[in-house]
Every structure is written in structure tokens, then in C-alpha cells.
Amino acid sequence: MKRSIYLDNAATTKTAPEVVEAMLPYFTEFYGNPSSVYEFASKSKAAVSENRDIIASALGAKDKEIYFTAGGSESDNWAIKAAAEAYESKGKHIITSKIEHHAVLHTCEYLEKKGFEVTYLDVDEDGAVKLDELRKAIRPDTILITIMYANNEIGTIQPIKEIGEIAHENKILFHTDAVQAFGQIPINVDECHIDMLSASGHKLNGPKGIGFLYIRTGVKIRSFIHGGGQERSRRAGTENVPGIVGFGEAVKRAVSTMEERAAKEIELRDHLIEKVLAEVPYVRLNGHRTNRLPNNVNFSFRFVEGESLLIMMDMKGISASSGSACTSGSLDPSHVLLAIGLPHEIAHGSLRLTLCEENTVEEMDFVAEAAKEIVGKLRNMSPLYED
Amino acid sequence: MKRSIYLDNAATTKTAPEVVEAMLPYFTEFYGNPSSVYEFASKSKAAVSENRDIIASALGAKDKEIYFTAGGSESDNWAIKAAAEAYESKGKHIITSKIEHHAVLHTCEYLEKKGFEVTYLDVDEDGAVKLDELRKAIRPDTILITIMYANNEIGTIQPIKEIGEIAHENKILFHTDAVQAFGQIPINVDECHIDMLSASGHKLNGPKGIGFLYIRTGVKIRSFIHGGGQERSRRAGTENVPGIVGFGEAVKRAVSTMEERAAKEIELRDHLIEKVLAEVPYVRLNGHRTNRLPNNVNFSFRFVEGESLLIMMDMKGISASSGSACTSGSLDPSHVLLAIGLPHEIAHGSLRLTLCEENTVEEMDFVAEAAKEIVGKLRNMSPLYED
Amino acid sequence: MYTEKVMDHFQNPRNVGEIENASGVGTVGNAKCGDIMRIYLDIDDNGIIQDVKFKTFGCGAAVATSSMATELVKGKSVQEALNITNKAVMEALDGLPPVKVHCSLLAEEAIHAALWDYAEKNGLVIEGLEKPKSDIHEDEEAPEEEY
Amino acid sequence: MYTEKVMDHFQNPRNVGEIENASGVGTVGNAKCGDIMRIYLDIDDNGIIQDVKFKTFGCGAAVATSSMATELVKGKSVQEALNITNKAVMEALDGLPPVKVHCSLLAEEAIHAALWDYAEKNGLVIEGLEKPKSDIHEDEEAPEEEY
Ligand SMILES: Cc1ncc(COP(=O)(O)O)c(C=O)c1O
Ligand SMILES: Cc1ncc(COP(=O)(O)O)c(C=O)c1O
Ligand code: FES
Ligand code: FES
Structure with missing residues (x-):
């Protein structure tokens, strides 16, 4: 029988069965609109508020500082566009990095068309923002710094505390x-001087x-979304009660298992990294060797192209990605890999493997073997290989 | 035992058990990101595309004309803000009505601050937009007409076909x-010359x-939300696959039961209306007597205040609303009731009862009795009653 | 949303009604805003409030605070009644949700208005009592965060 | 996403390899864009393509169209080979997803480039054959709707 090894947990994760369990009553039983005054809605109202508390605690934040949205992209759009709007009179300069997710980058590009100036900071070869460049980029009219906590492609964790201090x-x-970071590594908004933070439920089960x-x-x-008075009149739309309950449950779960889970994932991750580096020639690990998300592995294999690699991995039952899920199908190589200095043709041959705690060492061995075999096969038909 | 009669289906509805059933596999089994290339994600990709088809068919639209969002408020915001942005060079005038949902009204107000001009059309005493006023409001720089299909408070259905033609x-x-209209009454985007249409899953089970x-x-x-290439690069964010599947299932269900359901609801609705009008003095039915949503009833009881009414109904196990759910807790009387010409103090005494097909005639009788008793009690303590 | 005490006073409001030939009557609020409260006081020659009644058009909190306020002033002297603040009424009700605090001001104002009426009718000056505003919502600011 | 035929040609590509002293070799594409295709033709004195091999660095569609294109030209005359369009290759593969249509152009271009090389080496003029572009992506427009 064909195996099935899901290694694309940075794209999305399995919703944990206990999360689904927690959500279920809010579909068919306690389905009341939390904004309603009647008793019947009090269960949904309480559920929203309890889960807001759980999430706030996970960040060292206050409950009323958490505003539910439809996902990471909306949160990024909201934070950046609304900050631009609110502080426009102070200035029109924004600082970000070259390795942000498209939800940030394309929003910044949108603002550029509206007359804002954006500095896209370079990163070092490991994908970390350079603090001195950040300091130099600051101008009197800088109104916003938006830098991701950890990168979705190469897993590198940014010096967030230092950035926050600056x-x-x-x-x-x-x-x-x-x-990518929330639920995977500890975050405290006060310690890092974070003013706004985006997160998305489906990345943490x-x-x-x-x-x-x-x-x-x-x-x-x-x-950002105008209308009814939900979320303290800052985000309109009937609350997604089951979604909020599921998110809260997932956060509870992620926080309580974080340490153990990270330890297990790091072991698997490092095993996979070492094995592939040892057995496949012309391969490069992208992202910082240790200061990376516990579950992220990203290789570039020279002379081969990512999609071919992916399809062949898929045929062996391995679900992986090449660059971020949102950009596959596009012809451009990952902007993140270019930013860490890879030439185009090498960036094209990248493979991202993002684990979860359910993976095993034996699976990692299988994946390393598969990568070795497939890369070999593709190189044999590559006109670049012998050059 | 206390009864429980849910009569706030315009605020939100029970998610139908078969809808939940349809969603479940997409949480824990077929949880792949539809943007991914591997086989494992093909189930979720197919689910998104099948349900897009179902929804498109329900409107007489093409599948690629349907863009999933997080709900009605986001759709309204997107349509209006993006239209303003796209057609700004043609003109900065927008026409809407005084009885729109806040998701439309507050978005228009936001645009006014950005230099757009908005005409808020009056409605007649039944809550219908006056077509001659619409015609008169059109200017060379008018770029958008946004008028709701049916009103969420008083249920009046607008002359959408005529508006579309104009x-x-x-x-x-x-x-x-x-x-409010989608899933309740037949809609065809071509017949009504509709260019954009907003809908929300939780209003139709x-x-x-x-x-x-x-x-x-x-x-x-x-x-409106920039980022990844989802929804044909027009709406970023990992697709809410279970949500899309549930929405599609709900639409399938709503379309197939529409005729029968409407007939049943109209019978219940009319029974309740007639009974209350006959038995309670100083009462007024808001909205058009017949050209209204099958499940909408809205009364104003003079000399009493809405929240008190709601709480007392709630104590009898009846969940209802006064004005729209999003604005309860606010002190202003409903803008819709003011727009149809009610004085403030009468608008304050309004009660919206929105049924579903599971209600019974016997429940309607109980509700009418309860309303009669409670209104009597409140009038006895009202300083306005004897005046 | 409301405490048990609020719900009790809302469901079984004490002292609902009118007093004919009352010593003082005060009406505050505004039907446009959805709240009107009228308080009737029966004050004896020693300045003791012998009876009190109210009529209220308003939300649950308005009804409950009317009821509780009448309970609190009954049997009190005019001066004592004057010192009963909306805070005292709210405390007696085990609290109100933040958006409903203003409703309790209505009760305080209505008592003051009735006392003013009593003072005027009897040519008295009650120390610390100011002429009631016609609409207590007048100088309230909409809380920024609600919009 | 891909048809069975595409998957078959991707998994078991026909004619992978090189031909030493080939009659014509054509390389198109651009490693920067993630696709390079090289076609080797062995053409006999009668102008019949006796053998053909390819090497491709590119996506699944690029590999599959290379494979199918080599199958289609094998045994054909130069003129017949010239008339094999990317549409023909796609049809033989039961179609490609819209975003992958351009990959099939690569195969057509590579054959043309190899034929051009053959013509140049032999001082021939092949009617209808133009000098190959170095990068077939050059004059393509990004489809508006993708952004
Ligand atoms: C007419 C109308 N428009 C928009 C909305 C907003 O929809 P949602 O709450 O799903 O964002 C609602 C419901 O609250 C509505 O009734
Ligand atoms: C770093 C980062 N930001 C934003 C997003 C967007 O999140 P969502 O797809 O939930 O909108 C993603 C995931 O795709 C991400 O990895
Ligand atoms: S009396 Fe105005 S809201 Fe309570
Ligand atoms: S070869 Fe460029 S995407 Fe197929």
C-alpha cells in the first residue's frame, strides 16, 4: 500500500479531533448570535469571551486586545492598511522585509500605489533581518515596521525582541x-514590544x-471591515462562533503541548536535515540551521525544478511544497529564496517539508531516501546537470 | 417546562445537521490546502470547486463569478470599497438607501470621509426604494448603486429588477x-442586471x-484582502474549505426546499401578523404587508420600549430581536424604522420575529398571547401610556 | 447580561404607579432616546418620604433602577434621599453592564427632579439640590470605543 | 491537475538523453524562469528524423511535453516536424491546465531551434522556419487575472 506522509503543515494542518469536538455544539445547539440579548445566545457569547481569554493569555495580552478575523491574510491587511490610514498625517513611510508573506508584501505594494513609501529590508543568508539596516532605514516619517515573527518558507525566526525595542x-x-510562529514557539507581546500581531487558526490544528x-x-x-458593532466595533460581521471556539481549543492544546512537541519535532527535523545533507550531493539547507521553527525543513537541490520534484514526491505519498502554497503554480521562484541570495535556477529547485508531532523517524528516513532517488532521476534528465 | 421558541432567524440560523455532516470530513480527513499540487489536496480542491458550482447555479451565475469571503460584511465592504477605488476616475458619487445594513451604510460613510459623495435614498412607508427618486439621483459621476435585495429588519423586498434596469x-x-434574501426567495443575477451580490452562509442554515x-x-x-493567489487572485487567504462545503450544502438544501418552505413560513407569518394586529391595540406592522420575506414579522407597539419587551419575551422562552442584532445594545432606535417614517418613541418599541420552517401555528399563538400580555404589563408602567 | 437582582426588580418592579396629589413629581429622560422616568413622592411634614411611585418607559436597566431607587428612598428624609446616588442604586442591584450605567443616572435625576418640584411647591431650598436638566443625556459623550 | 497521459509521460519520459554528433541541437528556455529544454535530432540524408532525445529542467508539464513532442517527431520528415505545434502536443497529452500552456510552447520552440541548428549546419533553408528566440518567455504577457 502507498504511504501517506503529510509534510506540509506550514500550508495547513489537520484540525485536531478535539478541536472539532469542541466546535460541534456551536453549530446546531448553541447557534445563537452572540450580539443578541436573549438567554439562548448567552452560551455563544460566553464561548466567544472564554476563548478570547485563552488566546489573550497565550500572548500575555489582555482579552480586549484580541480581535477575531477570518485568518492571517485579513489580519495582515487590516493591521497594515489601517495603520497607514491612521498615521498618514504623521508620515507615509513603512518598513518591512523582503521575505514577508504575500499578505504583507502585496498589501505594502498596494499602499505604494496610494503614495506610501516602503522600505523592503534585505536579510542575511540565513534569512534574518539585519538590525543595523533596520536602524538605518528609520526616518522621521516612518509610521510602521512590519516584520514577520518566523518565515513560512525557510522557518527562520526573526530577532523580534530587538526589532520591537528599536x-x-x-x-x-x-x-x-x-x-507561522504562534502556537509553535513562545510569544509575549509585552516583552517584544509588539503593537499588533496576526495569527491564523488553521496553522495550529x-x-x-x-x-x-x-x-x-x-x-x-x-x-477594516465596517458594519455592525462586533469586536468592540472594530471588526464587523456576525462572530464565527464555532471558529472562535475551535481556535481557542487549538491554542489551549498548542500551548500545553508546546515544549514537548517542539522537542520531538526538532529531533525529527534535525534527523531529516542531517540525513539529506549527508546523502544527496549539491544540496543546501535554506534558513538558519538551528534558529528556525521546530517543524521546518527547506532544501534546494541544484539542477532540478521544484514542481517536478513535488509531483514525484507526491507519487511516493509525500505531500510537500516548493515555496509557499499560495505561490505554487506561479512561474517565479520564491521571493524568500532569492532574498537569501540563491540564484534563480537554484531557488527553483527547492523543497519545503514541514512536520508535525505525529511524524516518525522512520518516515523521515523514507523521505530522505525518496528525495535522494527522485533528485537523482530528475538530474539525469536535466540539461543543467552535466554543464 | 419553559418553552424555547427561536424567532431570530434573521440574526442567524441553526446550522443544519446535514450541513455539519458535509463539513466534517474536511476538518480531519481532507484537510489539505486546496492551493497545493499534491494528490492529498485534490479532495479539498474538488470540494471547493463543486460547491462554487452549486452556489453559482443558485444565482444563474458562472462558477468563476463566485468569490468566497468570510461573510456578508466582508462582501459588502469589498464590493463598495473596491468599486469606489476602481471607478474613482469616472466619478465619486454613490447611490444607496437609508435602510441598508450597517455593513453598507458604515462603509459608505467611510467613503464619504475619503471624498466620495453618497446619496441615501428615502424609502416609502413600506420600506421600498422609490424608483423615480433613484432616477433623479443619478448623476454623470455616479459610479455605483448599492441597494439591498430585502431588508433585514422589516423584510420588505426591493424592486431589484427595476433598479437593475435603471x-x-x-x-x-x-x-x-x-x-437576507439569498436562499429565501429566487434570485437571478442576469434577469435583475446585478453586477455584484453579497451573501452570508449563516443566514440560510x-x-x-x-x-x-x-x-x-x-x-x-x-x-480587498491582498496576499496569496486564492480565489483567482482576488481574495487572499487559505480557503475555508469546511465553510465552503457547508455553505454549498446549505444552498443546495435551501434551493431544493425553497418553494415549500416559503409557503409554510408565509402561512405562519400571516397567522402571527393577523393575530397580533387583532388582539393588541396600538400596534403597527412594519414593512410591506405581502411583499416581504416569507419569514419576517416586525411590529411596533406604542408606549413600550424594545429591550424591556425583548427581555420579557425571553423570560417566556421566546428569542426575538428589536431592530437588527448588530445594533442592539445601542441607544439609537433603528435607522430603518425611522426611515419608514416612525417617530423615535414608536421606533423604540419594535419587535422583530423571524421564523423558520420548523415553527408551528401553535407556537405563533403562544407568541401572540405572550406579546399581548407583556405589552399590557409594560404599558401599565409606562408614563407615556395615559398621556 | 443583567444580575439576578436587576432581573428581579425588572420582573417584579416595586412601587409602580402614580400618587395623586403627590408632594413632588419629577419626569426626566426623553422618549426619542427611548427612556422616560417619572417619580412621585409623598413627603410628610417632617420631610420624610412616606410613599413613592414610578412609571418608566425604558430598558430593563431603567425599570430595575427605578424600582430599586424607589425602594431606597422610601422612609428616608429628603436630605438622605438627595444623597442616594446612581452608584448606590447600582450597588444595590449588584451592578449594571457598562453600557447601562447611564440608565441608572436616570433614576438619580428623576428623584432629584421630584425633590425640586417638592421644594418649589413648598418654597423650600434644599441644600445641594440643583435644577434638574430636562434631558439627562444632554452632556453625555458617546464612548469612543462603541463606534 | 494533470491528465493521465501527462502523468504517464512525466513518470516515464520517452527519449530522455543525448545524441552524440546530433544533426541538430536546440536549447530554449531560461534557468531563471525555471525551465530549460534541449532537443537532439538525428536526421538522415532524406530529411527524416531517425532519432530524437531530450533533456529538460522544468515542471511536470515541461517534461511531459518534451517527451510527447519527441515521440511525435520521431520518424517524421523535417517539414512534418516543423508543422507539429504545441497544440498538437497538448492534444496528444489530452490537454494541459491553462497555466501550463506556455510550457508546451517550450517543446515546439526546442524542436524549431534544433531544426534551425540542423539547417544552419547543412546550409539549408527550411521554409517557414524562423530563427529561434533565445527566451520564449520574452514576449509573453502575464495573464491579467492571475494577479
Ligand atoms: C442585510 C444584511 N447585510 C449584511 C449582514 C452582515 O452579514 P454577516 O454578519 O454575515 O457579516 C447582515 C447580517 O447581519 C444582514 O442582515
Ligand atoms: C507567514 C504567513 N502570513 C500569512 C499567511 C496567511 O494566512 P491565511 O492563509 O490564514 O490567511 C500565511 C499562510 O498562508 C503565512 O504563512
Ligand atoms: S434607559 Fe436608555 S438604554 Fe437604558
Ligand atoms: S516549464 Fe515553466 S511552468 Fe512549466
Whole structure:
């Protein structure tokens, strides 16, 4: 029988069965609109508020600083566009990095068309933002720094605390896209001087279609979605109660298992990395060797192209990705891999494997073997190989 | 034992058990990201595409004209803001009505601050937009007409076909907020010359947190949420696959039962209306007597205040609303009731009862009795009653 | 949303009604805003409130605070009644949700208005009592965060 | 995403390899864009393609169209080979997803480039054959709707 090894947990995760269990009553039993005054809606109202508390605690935040959204992309769009709008009179300069997710990059590009100036910081060869470049990029009209917590492709964790301090010292709003980091590594918004933080449920075994934006008390950004008075009148739309409950349950679960899970994933990750580096020639590990998300592995295999690699891995039952899920199908190589200095043709041959705690060492061995075999096969038909 | 009669189906509905059933496999089994290339994701990709088809068919639209969102509010915001942005060079005038949902009204107000001009059309005493006023409001710089399909508070169905024709003749984009109408009454986007249409899953026994915006082919509005290439690069964010599946299932169900359901609800609705009008003095039915949503009843009881009424109904196990769910807790009387000409103090005494096909005639009798008793009790303590 | 005490006073409001030839009557609020409260006081020659009744058009909190306020002033002297603040009424009800705090001001104002009426009728000056505003919502600010 | 035929040709590509002293060799594409295709033709004195081999660095569609294109030209005359369009290759593969249509152009171009090389080496003029572009992506427009 064909194996099935899911190694694309950075794209999305399995919703944990206990998360689904927690959600179920809110579909058919306690389905009341939390904004309603009648008793019947009190269960849904309480569920929203309890799960908001759970999530706030996970960040060291206050419950009223958590605003539920439909996911990471909405949170990123909201944070950046609303900050631009709110602080426009102070200035029109935004600092971000070259390795952000498209939800940040394309939003910044949108703002550029509206007359904002954006500095896209370089990163070093491991994919970390250079703090001195950040300091140099700051101008009197800089209103926002938005740097992701950890990268979705190569897993590198950014020096968020230092970035937060720089932002804080310069009195500049600091937003971080923590969609990949939240639930995987400990985060505290106060320690890192984070003013806004985006997260998404489906990246940590929660449901798809739910996310949140943390907004520090005092940050005066307005609504992105206007309408009813939900979320303290800052985000309109009937609350996705089952989604919120599922997200809360997933966070509870992620926080309580974090340490153990990370230890297990790091072991698997390092095993896979070492095995592939040892057995496949012309291969490169992308991202920092140790300061990376516990579950992220990203290789570039020279002389082969990513999609072919993916399809052949798939035929062996291995689900992986090449660059981010959102950009596959596109012809451009990953902007992240280019930013860490890879030439185009090498960037094209990248493979991202993102694990979960259910994977085994034996699976890692299988994957390493498969990669070796497939890369060999593709190289044999590559016109670049002998060159 | 206390009864439990849920009469707030315009606020939200119970997710149908078969809808939940349809969603379940997509949480824990086929949880792949539809944007991924591997086999494992093909189930989720297929599910998204099948359910898009189902929804498109329900409107007489093409599948690629349906863009999934997080709900009605996002759809309204997207349609209006993106249309304003796309057609700004043609003009900055928008026409809407005074009885729109806040997701439309507050978005229009937001655009006013950005330099757009908005005409808020009056409605007649039944809550219908006056077509001659619409015609008069059109200017050379009018770029968008946005009028809801049916009102969420008083249920009045708008002359959408005529509005669509006027928009079409004048080559003005026409958006309709069909959040309340979709799934309740037949809608065909071509017959009504609708260019954009908003809908939300949880209003028709689908899940919360999922909606869509229909965008006619050729309408050149851009993204509202920027980022990944999902939804033909027009709406970023990992697809809410279970939500989409649930929405599709709900639409399938709503379409197949529509006729029968409407007949049943109209019978219940009319029974309740007649009974209350006959037995309670100083009462007024708001909205058109017959040209209204099958499940909507809305009364104003003079000399009493809405929240008190609601709490007392609640104590009898009846879940209802006063004005829209999103605005309860606010002190202002409903803008819809003011727009149909009610004085403030009468508008304050309104009660909305929105049924579903599971209600019974016997329940309607109970509700009418309860209303009679409670209104009597409240009038006895009202300083306005004897005046 | 409401405490048990609020619900009790809302469901079984004490002192609903009118007093004919009352010593003082005060009406505050505004039907446009959805709240009107009228308080009737029967004050004896020693300045003791012998009876009190109310009529209220308003939300649950408005009804409950009317009821509780009448309970609190009954049997009190005019001066004592004057010192009963909306905070005292709210505490007696085990609290109100933040959006409903203003409703309790209505009860305080209505008592003051009735006392003012009593003072005027009897040519008295009650220390610390100011002429009631016609609409207590007048100088309230909409809380920024609600919009 | 791909048809069975595409998957078959991708998994078991026909004619992978090189031909030493080939009559014509054509390389198109651009490693920067993630696709390079090289076609080797062995053409006999009668102008019949006796053998053909390819090497491809590219996506699944690129590999499959290379494979299918080599199958289609094998045994054909130069003129017949010239008339094999990317549409023909796609049809033989039961179609490609819209975003992958351009990959099939690569195969057509590679054959043309190899034929051009053959013509140049032999001082021939092949009617209808133009000098190959170095990068077939050059004049393609990004489809508006993808962004
Ligand atoms: C007419 C109308 N438009 C828009 C909305 C907003 O929909 P949602 O709450 O799903 O965002 C609603 C419901 O609240 C509505 O009734
Ligand atoms: C770093 C990062 N930011 C934002 C997103 C967008 O999140 P979502 O797809 O939930 O909108 C993703 C995931 O795709 C991500 O990895
Ligand atoms: S009396 Fe105005 S809301 Fe309570
Ligand atoms: S070869 Fe470029 S995507 Fe297929």
C-alpha cells in the first residue's frame, strides 16, 4: 500500500479531533448570535469571551486586545492598511522585509500605489533581518515596521525582541505576522514590544477561516471591515462562533503541548536535515540551521525544478511544497529564496517539508531516501546537470 | 417546562445537521490546502470547486463569478470599497438607501470621509426604494448603486429588477446586499442586471464565517484582502474549505426546499401578523404587508420600549430581536424604522420575529398571547401610556 | 447580561404607579432616546418620604433602577434621599453592564427632579439640590470605543 | 491537475538523453524562469528524423511535453516536424491546465531551434522556419487575472 506522509503543515494542518469536538455544539445547539440579548445566545457569547481569554493569555495580552478575523491574510491587511490610514498625517513611510508573506508584501505594494513609501529590508543568508539596516532605514516619517515573527518558507525566526525595542525606542508602531510562529514557539507581546500581531487558526490544528489581530490598547487603528458593532466595533460581521471556539481549543492544546512537541519535532527535523545533507550531493539547507521553527525543513537541490520534484514526491505519498502554497503554480521562484541570495535556477529547485508531532523517524528516513532517488532521476534528465 | 421558541432567524440560523455532516470530513480527513499540487489536496480542491458550482447555479451565475469571503460584511465592504477605488476616475458619487445594513451604510460613510459623495435614498412607508427618486439621483459621476435585495429588519423586498434596469440603462455598476434574501426567495443575477451580490452562509442554515461576493465577469474591481493567489487572485487567504462545503450544502438544501418552505413560513407569518394586529391595540406592522420575506414579522407597539419587551419575551422562552442584532445594545432606535417614517418613541418599541420552517401555528399563538400580555404589563408602567 | 437582582426588580418592579396629589413629581429622560422616568413622592411634614411611585418607559436597566431607587428612598428624609446616588442604586442591584450605567443616572435625576418640584411647591431650598436638566443625556459623550 | 497521459509521460519520459554528433541541437528556455529544454535530432540524408532525445529542467508539464513532442517527431520528415505545434502536443497529452500552456510552447520552440541548428549546419533553408528566440518567455504577457 502507498504511504501517506503529510509534510506540509506550514500550508495547513489537520484540525485536531478535539478541536472539532469542541466546535460541534456551536453549530446546531448553541447557534445563537452572540450580539443578541436573549438567554439562548448567552452560551455563544460566553464561548466567544472564554476563548478570547485563552488566546489573550497565550500572548500575555489582555482579552480586549484580541480581535477575531477570518485568518492571517485579513489580519495582515487590516493591521497594515489601517495603520497607514491612521498615521498618514504623521508620515507615509513603512518598513518591512523582503521575505514577508504575500499578505504583507502585496498589501505594502498596494499602499505604494496610494503614495506610501516602503522600505523592503534585505536579510542575511540565513534569512534574518539585519538590525543595523533596520536602524538605518528609520526616518522621521516612518509610521510602521512590519516584520514577520518566523518565515513560512525557510522557518527562520526573526530577532523580534530587538526589532520591537528599536521600534519602541523610535516610537514607531510594530506589527508582526506571527501566522507561522504562534502556537509553535513562545510569544509575549509585552516583552517584544509588539503593537499588533496576526495569527491564523488553521496553522495550529485549528479550523480554517478564523484568525485574529492583536491590537495593543492605545493603538488607534480603525476598522477594516465596517458594519455592525462586533469586536468592540472594530471588526464587523456576525462572530464565527464555532471558529472562535475551535481556535481557542487549538491554542489551549498548542500551548500545553508546546515544549514537548517542539522537542520531538526538532529531533525529527534535525534527523531529516542531517540525513539529506549527508546523502544527496549539491544540496543546501535554506534558513538558519538551528534558529528556525521546530517543524521546518527547506532544501534546494541544484539542477532540478521544484514542481517536478513535488509531483514525484507526491507519487511516493509525500505531500510537500516548493515555496509557499499560495505561490505554487506561479512561474517565479520564491521571493524568500532569492532574498537569501540563491540564484534563480537554484531557488527553483527547492523543497519545503514541514512536520508535525505525529511524524516518525522512520518516515523521515523514507523521505530522505525518496528525495535522494527522485533528485537523482530528475538530474539525469536535466540539461543543467552535466554543464 | 419553559418553552424555547427561536424567532431570530434573521440574526442567524441553526446550522443544519446535514450541513455539519458535509463539513466534517474536511476538518480531519481532507484537510489539505486546496492551493497545493499534491494528490492529498485534490479532495479539498474538488470540494471547493463543486460547491462554487452549486452556489453559482443558485444565482444563474458562472462558477468563476463566485468569490468566497468570510461573510456578508466582508462582501459588502469589498464590493463598495473596491468599486469606489476602481471607478474613482469616472466619478465619486454613490447611490444607496437609508435602510441598508450597517455593513453598507458604515462603509459608505467611510467613503464619504475619503471624498466620495453618497446619496441615501428615502424609502416609502413600506420600506421600498422609490424608483423615480433613484432616477433623479443619478448623476454623470455616479459610479455605483448599492441597494439591498430585502431588508433585514422589516423584510420588505426591493424592486431589484427595476433598479437593475435603471442601473444598466445608465451604465452604472449595481451591487445588492442579498444577505437576507439569498436562499429565501429566487434570485437571478442576469434577469435583475446585478453586477455584484453579497451573501452570508449563516443566514440560510449554513455555517458562520463564510460568505461570498458574486462579481459579474468584466467588472474590474480588485482585491480587498491582498496576499496569496486564492480565489483567482482576488481574495487572499487559505480557503475555508469546511465553510465552503457547508455553505454549498446549505444552498443546495435551501434551493431544493425553497418553494415549500416559503409557503409554510408565509402561512405562519400571516397567522402571527393577523393575530397580533387583532388582539393588541396600538400596534403597527412594519414593512410591506405581502411583499416581504416569507419569514419576517416586525411590529411596533406604542408606549413600550424594545429591550424591556425583548427581555420579557425571553423570560417566556421566546428569542426575538428589536431592530437588527448588530445594533442592539445601542441607544439609537433603528435607522430603518425611522426611515419608514416612525417617530423615535414608536421606533423604540419594535419587535422583530423571524421564523423558520420548523415553527408551528401553535407556537405563533403562544407568541401572540405572550406579546399581548407583556405589552399590557409594560404599558401599565409606562408614563407615556395615559398621556 | 443583567444580575439576578436587576432581573428581579425588572420582573417584579416595586412601587409602580402614580400618587395623586403627590408632594413632588419629577419626569426626566426623553422618549426619542427611548427612556422616560417619572417619580412621585409623598413627603410628610417632617420631610420624610412616606410613599413613592414610578412609571418608566425604558430598558430593563431603567425599570430595575427605578424600582430599586424607589425602594431606597422610601422612609428616608429628603436630605438622605438627595444623597442616594446612581452608584448606590447600582450597588444595590449588584451592578449594571457598562453600557447601562447611564440608565441608572436616570433614576438619580428623576428623584432629584421630584425633590425640586417638592421644594418649589413648598418654597423650600434644599441644600445641594440643583435644577434638574430636562434631558439627562444632554452632556453625555458617546464612548469612543462603541463606534 | 494533470491528465493521465501527462502523468504517464512525466513518470516515464520517452527519449530522455543525448545524441552524440546530433544533426541538430536546440536549447530554449531560461534557468531563471525555471525551465530549460534541449532537443537532439538525428536526421538522415532524406530529411527524416531517425532519432530524437531530450533533456529538460522544468515542471511536470515541461517534461511531459518534451517527451510527447519527441515521440511525435520521431520518424517524421523535417517539414512534418516543423508543422507539429504545441497544440498538437497538448492534444496528444489530452490537454494541459491553462497555466501550463506556455510550457508546451517550450517543446515546439526546442524542436524549431534544433531544426534551425540542423539547417544552419547543412546550409539549408527550411521554409517557414524562423530563427529561434533565445527566451520564449520574452514576449509573453502575464495573464491579467492571475494577479
Ligand atoms: C442585510 C444584511 N447585510 C449584511 C449582514 C452582515 O452579514 P454577516 O454578519 O454575515 O457579516 C447582515 C447580517 O447581519 C444582514 O442582515
Ligand atoms: C507567514 C504567513 N502570513 C500569512 C499567511 C496567511 O494566512 P491565511 O492563509 O490564514 O490567511 C500565511 C499562510 O498562508 C503565512 O504563512
Ligand atoms: S434607559 Fe436608555 S438604554 Fe437604558
Ligand atoms: S516549464 Fe515553466 S511552468 Fe512549466
